[in-house]
Amino acid sequence: MARGEFDDLPGKGKPLDLTAYFDTPEDLRLAFSLLKGAGVLPAEVEILQEIAALKEKAGSATDRAEIAGLNRQIQNLQLKFNTSLDRLRKQRR
Numbered sequence: 001m002a003r004g005e006f007d008d009l010p011g012k013g014k015p016l017d018l019t020a021y022f023d024t025p026e027d028l029r030l031a032f033s034l035l036k037g038a039g040v041l042p043a044e045v046e047i048l049q050e051i052a053a054l055k056e057k058a059g060s061a062t063d064r065a066e067i068a069g070l071n072r073q074i075q076n077l078q079l080k081f082n083t084s085l086d087r088l089r090k091q092r093r
Helices: 019-023 026-037 043-060 064-092
Strands: none
Touching: 043 064
């Protein structure tokens, strides 16, 4: 600290927001914290980001065939996401 190595950290001078940490199930907190620190996203988050990108693309598309194809991709990813969530819930029981 005396050398100033901690002076330019993100969020300096702001309170820590630990809401997401405590909203995460206790048995997953450490793993998710490590993944977040390493810049790795859980597969479910990546799927949600991909769905959001496809929805945005579908919203600006004008060709009906393209929109239909994007909607199929969205449905497939939504199914993959739901299946993954179900698997995680069953593992936690």
